Every structure is written in structure tokens, then in C-alpha cells.
Amino acid sequence: TSTAGQCVGNGMVVDVSRYMTHILSEVKNNTIRVQPGVILDDLNDFVSKKNLRFAQNISTSNRCMMGGMIGNNACGSHSLLYGTTRDHVLEIEAVLSDGTVARFGPLAQDELEKKLKQHGLEGDIYRSIYHAIEGNTENIKKHYPHPHPEIIRRNTGYALDYLANNQPWNKTGKPFNLAPFLCGSEGTLVLLTEATLQLVPIPKHKLLICVHFVDLVKSMRATVAMLRHKPAAIELIDQRILECTQDNLEQSRNRFWIQGTPRAILVIELFDDKPSILEQRAQLLIQDLQQQGLGYAYPIIRDEQMNNVWANCTKNSMMWLFIMNKAA
Ligand SMILES: Cc1cc2nc3c(=O)[nH]c(=O)nc-3n(C[C@H](O)[C@H](O)[C@H](O)COP(=O)(O)OP(=O)(O)OC[C@H]3O[C@@H](n4cnc5c(N)ncnc54)[C@H](O)[C@@H]3O)c2cc1C
Numbered sequence: 218t219s220t221a222g223q224c225v226g227n228g229m230v231v232d233v234s235r236y237m238t239h240i241l242s243e244v245k246n247n248t249i250r251v252q253p254g255v256i257l258d259d260l261n262d263f264v265s266k267k268n269l270r271f272a273q274n275i276s277t278s279n280r281c282m283m284g285g286m287i288g289n290n291a292c293g294s295h296s297l298l299y300g301t302t303r304d305h306v307l308e309i310e311a312v313l314s315d316g317t318v319a320r321f322g323p324l325a326q327d328e329l330e331k332k333l334k335q336h337g338l339e340g341d342i343y344r345s346i347y348h349a350i351e352g353n354t355e356n357i358k359k360h361y362p363h364p365h366p367e368i369i370r371r372n373t374g375y376a377l378d379y380l381a382n383n384q385p386w387n388k389t390g391k392p393f394n395l396a397p398f399l400c401g402s403e404g405t406l407v408l409l410t411e412a413t414l415q416l417v418p419i420p421k422h423k424l425l426i427c428v429h430f431v432d433l434v435k436s437m438r439a440t441v442a443m444l445r446h447k448p449a450a451i452e453l454i455d456q457r458i459l460e461c462t463q464d465n466l467e468q469s470r471n472r473f474w475i476q477g478t479p480r481a482i483l484v485i486e487l488f489d490d491k492p493s494i495l496e497q498r499a500q501l502l503i504q505d506l507q508q509q510g511l512g513y514a515y516p517i518i519r520d521e522q523m524n525n526v527w528a529n530c531t532k533n534s535m536m537w538l539f540i541m542n543k544a545a
Pocket residue numbers: 218219220223224233253274275276277280281282283284285286287288289290291292293294402403404405407408409410535536
């Protein structure tokens with residue numbers, strides 16, 4: 218998401234990285250309030266003492282800020298398990314275009330009705346969004362780009378489909394809430410000044426299975442089989458990245474787990490509360506792939522060595538591409 222410089226357009230650039238960097242609350246009921254300039258790794262350090270983390274795990278975690286993650290509706294490698302940033306933003310405080318400050322959060326039916334009658338820009342926002350959806354829910358659901366629920370990582374336009382799928386239009390859905398709607402709006406609707414975030418428990422046990430393939434197409438086919446095993450993440454390391462790491466002195470030391478000359482590797486991450494179940498699941502997944510003739514080597518990586526795989530291959534893969542493009 219947002220690798221095309223979406224924050225650079227017609228408008229005003231506000232740097233929140235200097236003064237809006239505070240974590241505003243202690244962890245309460247697995248939630249926390251932050252300012253938009255809080256860096257993801259700093260947030261995770263702070264909440265790790267409670268065995269919690271922010272669900273989305275993106276490769277720019279040491280510098281990206283929560284305002285940017287919300288602005289982009291960042292997804293990250295664990296979106297298979299946790300969805301997107303939108304699924305973990307409970308409330309937003311924001312400055313509107315007329316300079317007024319508004320809080321967006323979950324509203325019961327009577328609270329929504331009050332907002333719809335409210336004077337001023339905030340009331341106008343509720344009215345215009347409500348009327349855009351009212352009477353159009355079926356059209357929105359049918360024609361919204363990529364309406365398939367299995368496509369988790371997509372940011373195409375404002376999330377009207379999110380609202381249409383929840384209360385009051387879907388009685389069994391979540392309460393009406395403009396905070397998740399603002400996720401992915403890329404700074405075009407409000408200036409976010411505070412967010413209340415839902416945190417998730419740090420997984421108790423995890424491992425990686427690095428499935429080696431002789432060609433990319435087979436690796437793509439294998440993802441379908443892998444999904445049945447409920448992975449936390451599946452990340453592709455393609456041939457270009459593999460070649461880059463081979464040609465780099467430092468990275469080549471981190472290729473200890475690579476067997477032969479694969480054209481593609483899929484790194485599958487599994488989480489479980491019980492180590493014995495985790496091992497069983499890993500073996501079942503490998504057997505499943507072997508039976509289907511998918512992959513030729515399946516090293517399992519545990520503990521500290523997992524960081525080598527993530528940090529030196531997938532975390533830096535975008536950087537490698539940038540370096541290569543620059544060199545070209
Ligand atoms: C090398 C690289 C790797 C990446 N890897 C991943 C990945 O694995 N998964 C993934 O999902 N994404 C990835 N991304 C994109 C990712 O979403 C961003 O890195 C990160 O979430 C953005 O944070 P930022 O602080 O850089 O935000 P910025 O780029 O500064 O902002 C992002 C958007 O949010 C808006 N915004 C920021 N702050 C506010 C605010 N206070 N109020 C309103 N709007 C605001 C901006 O206007 C902009 O539209 C990657 C990007 C790069 C460059």
C-alpha cells in the first residue's frame with residue numbers, strides 16, 4: 218500500500234513526526250490511545266510488557282507512524298490472520314476542514330440519529346455519508362471494486378462497503394463507526410490527531426516453513442493449498458530478491474537455510490498456543506504440499522533464526538528493489 222507517494226499531492230503536508238509522538242494512555246482492555254506520530258515499533262515495545270502488539274506487521278515498522286498506517290489502511294504480513302489496520306481502529310479524533318475537532322467512534326442507533334441532526338460540518342459529514350449509503354447498500358456491495366470477502370488487502374476508494382456491511386444496514390454487523398471508514402482515506406478527509414487502537418496478544422509459539430520451488434507459477438498454486446492450514450503469513454521471496462541476497466556479502470551469510478537454487482520461496486508463518494500442536498500443523502502442511510508435488514525443500518526455522526529470514530529477505534526486499542532500480 219501507498220508506495221506511490223500518495224501523501225504528495227495538491228494540498229498541505231503536515232509532519233506529525235516531531236510533536237505528535239505521544240502514547241496517550243496505558244493499555245486498558247487491550248486498547249491504547251496514541252497520537253499519529255507514534256512509530257509502530259515504539260508502540261509495540263511499549264505494549265509488549267503486557268504481551269500485546271498492534272496486529273499489522275509491516276516492513277517499514279521501524280519508521281512508519283500510526284497516522285500513516287491508518288491513512289494507508291496498512292496490511293502487512295499478518296493480514297491473513299488479523300485483517301487490516303481498519304479492523305483494529307476503534308476511535309479517531311480528527312481536525313476537520315473548518316478547523317473543528319471531532320471524535321469518531323462506534324455509535325448506537327440513538328447516538329447516530331443525534332449525529333444526523335447535529336449542526337455544523339460534523340453533522341453534514343454524517344448526513345452526507347448516511348444518505349450516500351441509504352438505499353444504495355446492494356449496489357455498493359455488488360459494484361464495489363473487489364467485493365470478494367476473501368480479498369483482504371485492497372484499498373480502492375473510500376470504504377463505503379465497510380459501512381454498508383454494518384449497522385444500521387446490517388443488524389448483525391458492528392455499530393456504525395466512521396473511524397474504520399477513515400482508514401485508507403490517505404489524508405484526504407481529516408487530519409487525524411489521536412486514535413484508539415485494538416491490540417492483539419503476542420503469539421505464544423511460532424515457526425516458519427520455507428518452501429522452495431523450481432518455478433514461480435508452482436509457488437502461486439501452492440498458496441491455495443497453504444491457506445487451508447490457517448497460516449499467520451505467507452510471503453514470497455522471488456528470484457530477483459534471491460539473486461540480490463546472493464550477490465551481497467552481508468545478506469549471503471543469511472542464506473544458510475536456502476537449499477539448492479530455488480526460483481521462488483514461500484515463507485509460511487504458523488502461530489499456535491501449544492508447541493506440540495504447532496509442530497503437528499507444520500508436518501501436516503509439509504505432507505499436504507508433498508502429496509500435491511508442490512515444493513522440493515521445506516526447512517523449518519525456529520526461534521532467533523526466524524528474524525534472519527524475515528529481516529534479511531522479506532523485510533528488506535522492497536529496499537533491494539529500490540536499490541536495483543536506482544542502479545538500473
Ligand atoms: C519499502 C516499503 C515497504 C512497505 N511495506 C509495506 C507492507 O509490508 N505492508 C503494508 O501494508 N504497507 C507497506 N508499505 C506502505 C506502508 O503502508 C507505509 O510504509 C506506512 O504504513 C506508512 O506510514 P508512514 O508513517 O510512512 O505514512 P506516510 O507515508 O507519511 O502517510 C501515509 C498516508 O497516510 C496519510 N496520513 C499520515 N498521517 C496522517 C494524519 N495524521 N492524518 C491524516 N492522514 C494521515 C498521508 O496523507 C498518506 O496518505 C511499505 C512502504 C514502503 C515504502
